[in-house]
Amino acid sequence: xxxxxxxxxxxxxxxxxxxxxxxxxxxxxxxxxxxxxxxxxxxxxxxxxxxxxxxxxxxxxxxxxxxxxxxxxxxxxxxxxxxxxxxxxxxxxxxxxxxxxxxxxxxxxxxxxxx
Numbered sequence: 545x546x547x548x549x550x551x552x553x554x555x556x557x558x559x560x561x562x563x564x565x566x567x568x569x570x571x572x573x574x575x576x577x578x579x580x581x582x583x584x585x586x587x588x589x590x591x592x593x594x595x596x597x598x599x600x601x602x603x604x605x606x607x608x609x610x611x612x613x614x615x616x617x618x619x620x621x622x623x624x625x626x627x628x629x630x631x632x633x634x635x636x637x638x639x640x641x642x643x644x645x646x647x648x649x650x651x652x653x654x655x656x657x658x659x
Contacts, residue, residue: 547630558594561585561622562595569606573615576653579644582622583633589626596624615651619644 560565561584572580582603584596600622607617621640625632 547634548555549634550641552641554574559589561599562590562592562597564599564602566602566606566609569603569620570609573619573650573652575612578650578652578653579619579640579647581620581640583636584622584624586624586626594621597618604606616647619647619650 559584564582569580582599584599585591586602587596590596603620603622608622609617610620612619623636627637
């Protein structure tokens, strides 16, 4: 199956979303990402038992931090889907790209641009 999703989506594979830490999410924005989404396994169906639940908590915490520092928590989302839901993955990629386009560029990146 060939999935069509926007070319600006960069996929970073990890063994479990539970390995994604707050610092990784913040560094993505610091390095200029306009938006980030985590695609984890379905809740209650994690091979590592509770990895996706830990990831959900970290994402929610990071969203609050992004709001506090002026980047905006809406630029970060977590979605739960199974590995068999390839079309759903592509749909989420398109949805996030549309959302980020309406929000505009990452305020950090925009601030660091020189006129």
